[in-house]
Amino acid sequence: MALLAVEDLRTHFATGSGVVRAVDGVSFEVERGEVLGLVGESGCGKSVTSLSIMRLVPAPGRVVGGRIRLSDEDLLDKDAEAMRRVRGARIAMVFQEPMTSLNPVFTIGDQIAAAVLAHAGGSRRAAWERAVDMLDRVQVPSPRERARDYPHQLSGGLRQRAMIALALAPGPELLIADEPTTALDVTIQAQILDLLRRLQAERGMAVLLITHDLGVVAELCHRVAIIYAGRIVEMAPVASIFGAPLHPYTRGLLRCLPHPSRFGQPLSSIEGAPPDLREARAGCPFAPRCPHVLPDCRREEPAFVERRPGHFVACPVVTA
Amino acid sequence: MSVVASDAAIPLAAPSRRRVSFRAVFGLSVLLLLGGAAVLAPQLAPWEPGKQMLLKRLRPPVWQARGLREHPLGTDHLGRDILSRILYGGRISLGVGLTAVTLAALIGVSLGLCAGFFGGRTDAFIMRVVDVFLAIPYILLAMGVVFALGPSLLNVILVMGATRWVQFARIVRADVLSIREREFVAGARARGNRPLRVLLRHVLPNALTPIIVVATLELAFMIIYESALSFLGLGVQPPTPTWGWMLSDGRNYLANAWWLATFPGLAIMLTVLAVNLLGDWLRDTLDPRLKV
Numbered sequence: 001m002a003l004l005a006v007e008d009l010r011t012h013f014a015t016g017s018g019v020v021r022a023v024d025g026v027s028f029e030v031e032r033g034e035v036l037g038l039v040g041e042s043g044c045g046k047s048v049t050s051l052s053i054m055r056l057v058p059a060p061g062r063v064v065g066g067r068i069r070l071s072d073e074d075l076l077d078k079d080a081e082a083m084r085r086v087r088g089a090r091i092a093m094v095f096q097e098p099m100t101s102l103n104p105v106f107t108i109g110d111q112i113a114a115a116v117l118a119h120a121g122g123s124r125r126a127a128w129e130r131a132v133d134m135l136d137r138v139q140v141p142s143p144r145e146r147a148r149d150y151p152h153q154l155s156g157g158l159r160q161r162a163m164i165a166l167a168l169a170p171g172p173e174l175l176i177a178d179e180p181t182t183a184l185d186v187t188i189q190a191q192i193l194d195l196l197r198r199l200q201a202e203r204g205m206a207v208l209l210i211t212h213d214l215g216v217v218a219e220l221c222h223r224v225a226i227i228y229a230g231r232i233v234e235m236a237p238v239a240s241i242f243g244a245p246l247h248p249y250t251r252g253l254l255r256c257l258p259h260p261s262r263f264g265q266p267l268s269s270i271e272g273a274p275p276d277l278r279e280a281r282a283g284c285p286f287a288p289r290c291p292h293v294l295p296d297c298r299r300e301e302p303a304f305v306e307r308r309p310g311h312f313v314a315c316p317v318v319t320a
Numbered sequence: 321m322s323v324v325a326s327d328a329a330i331p332l333a334a335p336s337r338r339r340v341s342f343r344a345v346f347g348l349s350v351l352l353l354l355g356g357a358a359v360l361a362p363q364l365a366p367w368e369p370g371k372q373m374l375l376k377r378l379r380p381p382v383w384q385a386r387g388l389r390e391h392p393l394g395t396d397h398l399g400r401d402i403l404s405r406i407l408y409g410g411r412i413s414l415g416v417g418l419t420a421v422t423l424a425a426l427i428g429v430s431l432g433l434c435a436g437f438f439g440g441r442t443d444a445f446i447m448r449v450v451d452v453f454l455a456i457p458y459i460l461l462a463m464g465v466v467f468a469l470g471p472s473l474l475n476v477i478l479v480m481g482a483t484r485w486v487q488f489a490r491i492v493r494a495d496v497l498s499i500r501e502r503e504f505v506a507g508a509r510a511r512g513n514r515p516l517r518v519l520l521r522h523v524l525p526n527a528l529t530p531i532i533v534v535a536t537l538e539l540a541f542m543i544i545y546e547s548a549l550s551f552l553g554l555g556v557q558p559p560t561p562t563w564g565w566m567l568s569d570g571r572n573y574l575a576n577a578w579w580l581a582t583f584p585g586l587a588i589m590l591t592v593l594a595v596n597l598l599g600d601w602l603r604d605t606l607d608p609r610l611k612v
Contacts, residue, residue, distance in 0.1 A: 054510055088512035101503040105525045114521075115511055166511070 002029035003071060003206045004053070004174055010065035011045075011052045018278035022048040022061065024230035027304075030174065035200060035207040037221035037238070039214065039253075043274060045230040046210045050176045053208075054091060055083050070174070089119050092172035096179035098159035102151035108162040109135070109147025112169050119170035134165040138195060157188035161195065168199065175200075178210045193219045214257060218242060223310075226250050229275050229285035232304070236311035246313040249286045284315070292317040347598030354591055358410030365404035366390065370559040373399035378577045394579040396570070402579060405561040406587050412556055413563040414591065416477055417542040423481025424542075425535055428488020433527075435489065436496025437519050447493070450486050458483040459548065466554040476555050480545055484538060491534050495527040529603050536599030540592035563588050 011023040023045040030036045040046050051057045053068055055075060068075040070090065075083065095101040103111055112131035113124065120127075128147070135143035138161040151159055160180065167175060177196065181189040197220055200207050209220055217224055218238060225235040226247065234247040245251045252270040272289035275281075284290070287297040294317060304314040357364060367390075379395045380387050387394065393402040435446040453461075462479045469475045499505065500523060508522045509515075547564010549555030556562050563584040570580030 056506065056509055084512050084514065086512070087510055093507065093510040095503050095507055097503050101507050103504045103508070103522050103526070105528075118511075118513070163507075166507075170511075 001072065002069075003032045003034075004030040004208070005069040006049070006053065006066070007069075008066040009049065009052055009063065009068065011048050011057055011061055012064050013061040015060060015278075020277045021230055021281070022277060023052060024277075024281065025066075026227065026230070026232055027066075028225050028232060028235060030206045030208055032173070032206055033200075033204045034223065035197075035209060035221045037217040037224040038208060038210045038227055039212065039217055039224055040227035041212055041274065043277075044227050046212075046227055047178055049227070050093070050178055050208065050210055053176065054087055054093060056087075088115065088172070089170045090172055091174045091176060092167035092170065094160075094163055094167050094175065094177045094180050096182050098156050098163055098183060099151075101163055102159060102166070104151055107148050107150055108154070108159075108166075112147075112162070112166050115166055115169045130169065131165075134169050135162065137199070138162070138165045138168075140165070156184050157191060160184060160188075160192055164192075164195065164199070168203075168205075171203075172205065174206045174208065176208045176210070179212070180209070181216060182211070182213065189216070190219075196220060214242075214253065226253070229281075230277060231285060231314070233286065233315070234311075234313045236308075236313075240308065240311045244308075244311075246307055246311065247286075247315045248290050248292055248317065252289075290317075341601050343597040343601040347594040347596075347601065350590055350594035351598065354410055354587070354594070355414060357407055358414050361404075361407040361411055365401075365407045366392075367401035367404040369400065369405045369408040369561045371400060375399065378573065378580075380577070381579050393583050394577075396566075396580050397573060397577070402566075402583055405566060406563070406583055409561040409563045409566060409584065410587065412473075412560060413543050413546060413588070416473070416480070416546050416556070416562075417539050417591075420477050420480035420484070420542045420546075421535055421539045423477065424485040424538060425488050425531065426485075427481065428485035429492050429524075429531060431485070432489035432492025433496055433519055433524060436493040437500055437515075437523060443493070446489065450489055453483065453486045459552075462549060463552065463554055466549070471554050471557060473556060476546065476549060480542055480549075484542070484545070487534055487538060488531065491530045492527055495530055496523055499523050499526045532599050532603050536595045539595050540588075543588055543591065 006029070007027050009023055009026045010021070013020040013022055026045065026049055028036065028038075038046050038049065048057065048061065051061075052063050053075065055063070055078075057063060063076060066076075070086065075086065078086065102108060106114075109128060109131045112134055113127040116122075116127040116130045117124065120130075132143045132147050135147055140146050140158060140161050146154070146158070146162075151162070154162065164180075180196065181192050184192060193216060196207070199205070207220075209216070211217060221238050223235065223237050224241045225232045226241075226249065227233070228249050234241070234245070234250050236246075241250065242254070245254055249270070255268045256270065258267060270289055275285050275288065281301070283296075283298040283300055284293075284302050287293050290297065296316065302314045302316050304312055306312050373395070376388065376391065376395050377399045378397055379391055379399075381394045382389055382392045391401050391403070393406070395401055396405070431446050431449075435443040461483050465479045465482075466475055505518060505522055508518045513521070544564060546555055546562060547567055550558075550562055550565040551568040556565070558565065566584035567581050567588070570577070570582075570584065573580045
């Protein structure tokens with residue numbers, strides 16, 4: 001059985017100007033030890049999906065439908081206290097911005113030790129030693145000294161390593177990494193991705209990687225889900241997505257990447273903008289921007305079908 | 321609060337040696353001196369603070385003509401020794417000021433934290449109460465309450481704390497509103513921390529700087545406030561000396577006996593200066609970003 005199973009998740013925001021359907025029928029599974037990439041552009045519902053799994057959707061947002069199962073427990077059925085015990089201990093999260101995701105008034109060792117104490121108990125000294133050990137594992141040089149540093153004394157890369165150490169200290173089964181490398185420069189990105197891959201393999205931990213960067217996906221993921229306007233439009237093993245993308249949106253995304261074979265040509269982009277999520281949906285959300293749109297696309301929502309083994313797509317146009 | 325205290329005790333870095341700050345040394349030594357003098361007033365004071373010696377009325381300090389050696393800072397219009405009265409007055413003024421500020425901070429910070437962190441109706445309710453307190457002149461409120469309860473030291477402290485918590489609540493709420501949106505707060509919740517723990521360990525320490533600044537300013541204000549209440553006959557009752565009372569009493573003689581108001585005034589000024597310097601230093605020290 002899958003470690004995490006999200007079924008038909010719907011998270012809506014009741015705003016003054018209408019209901020924003022930020023996540024509107026998202027389903028996917030993450031197996032134990034698997035890295036699933038959740039890819040999409042800004043505002044497509046990636047982060048809201050991850051916050052829904054943690055049950056930390058900020059008001060006025062609310063999960064209005066669907067199921068989220070971790071192993072065999074339904075997270076949406078849990079009371080606040082039971083859910084609190086899941087957070088951190090079983091599902092951990094790493095955020096995008098290493099500048100602001102650590103508490104500025106405590107040393108990083110102190111913060112990691114506090115997380116260890118909260119989840120494992122034991123003595124303060126033992127927790128501190130564990131914090132130093134965690135910093136060592138995320139390859140922070142001279143961890144014993146760095147543990148006594150405040151976040152502002154560290155570089156962005158070191159801060160993100162500390163953040164990862166903090167998330168992994170309680171030994172979670174699932175790590176949700178929300179754009180973990182977006183705020184870092186390219187060389188540091190590569191190091192952090194490398195670290196994540198190594199830790200993931202070492203611990204057999206499942207990772208839900210949320211990103212808009214297809215390069216990061218290619219580095220780290222086993223499978224990829226492409227999300228558009230609050231729905232998953234294509235899901236496939238990473239080689240299949242890059243080798244033979246089926247959905248027009250995925251193809252468009254891949255064409256946007258610079259490639260040596262297209263040297264000298266202008267970078268392409270997808271015409272138009274994502275739909276207004278406040279409007280009632282009818283048909284395929286990508287239809288207004290789709291170059292291959294059929295009359296049916298605007299009327300009924302395309303079914304999510306398996307076109308190749310393990311390769312699902314919500315598009316009737318593509319004949320694989 | 322025990323949550324915070326226990327967490328802070330996690331073996332932190334051995335305190336790095338920092339340059340000794342002039343502000344800290346000056347502020348702390350002046351405060352210790354004034355505080356010590358107030359505590360030891362019965363041993364230090366050359367005279368009973370209430371002892372009237374009408375033959376030695378309005379004598380100037382010792383270094384002026386007509387000054388007497390047994391009254392180094394002179395005597396007031398009833399022939400009471402100014403130095404002794406300042407020493408004894410410090411006990412009331414400092415004690416009342418400190419306890420009143422602590423009380424105001426406790427009320428204001430807790431309400432401000434709740435208002436800012438929980439938002440919604442809690443916020444609306446607390447802030448409307450704040451508005452009501454701001455709308456009523458605090459002296460008027462204090463007068464009413466003291467009048468009803470009767471003027472005693474405890475009542476004065478309670479009234480001062482209960483009318484000046486508003487500053488703390490407003491400042492803390494405003495700060496919490498921005499702090500709670502920062503990612504480390506979301507991160508703390510994502511690590512399974514209880515809301516109260518998030519509030520006390522992650523939000524409160526980040527809001528400490530303005531609290532300290534307001535507290536130092538309020539301490540100065542409280543000393544004046546107490547004197548105002550005393551002046552209106554609602555505070556500590558004469559003949560118990562307080563700095564504020566001496567100040568307002570000496571006002572009438574300012575033209576021909578400057579020492580009556582000047583020395584208690586200096587005591588207030590020194591206290592306020594020392595507290596502000598100390599608060600300044602404390603703020604810089606507690607903020608790790610300024611500690612490099």
